[in-house]
Amino acid sequence: MISWCPEGTKIKLRMVHSSSYSTLRNLLDSVQVCVQATDLSDLDYDELVSRASRPSRAGEAASSADSRSRPSVRG
Template sequence: MANAASGMAVDDECKLKFLELKSKRNYRFITFKIEQQQVIVDKIGSPDENYEDFTNSLPRDECRYAVFDFDFITDENCQKSKIFFIAWAPDTAKVRAKMVYASSKDRFKRELDGIQVELQATDPSEMSFDIVKSRAL
């Protein structure tokens, strides 16, 4: 089902893997990339990987979408988790790629039911662990 504005389709595997992350917690993170007018799964992080593993998996000069299952402990000492959607568009990425990812983001995000927090980052500092933690609380 292509988006009329961007002509972008979403591979069914994207939705299946996201549901597994959300309901079964099989993965810590999933990165997605656009290839041949379709959003596909790029990389999957195992449950024992951490936020640093996730940020290191993002390419330094290419755009990606990502979801990250962030576990944290509240001030009341409760264990919680929130699913972050991260739109990664580094300054060093090609302008055309940034435009394609930007125009397809909302449509893709709607396919993933259960996202609780959204972040956009053009530089690793914009999605540091401290920023993610402050957005989760």
């Protein structure tokens, strides 16, 4: 899942984006890789493929910009 919020975005819009992104991310349990991008260099194709190819580990942050860990839910 890619979150796009450019650097120059106004604070209020960034807060709305962050809240919406968090809600969506929590609803989509099957998302394994999350990338938060603020400019095009964050969306390098080779880096995105590398992240998507890595085996996921419970609690590992998917992005350095998004250091929150999500608990693993298995059922």
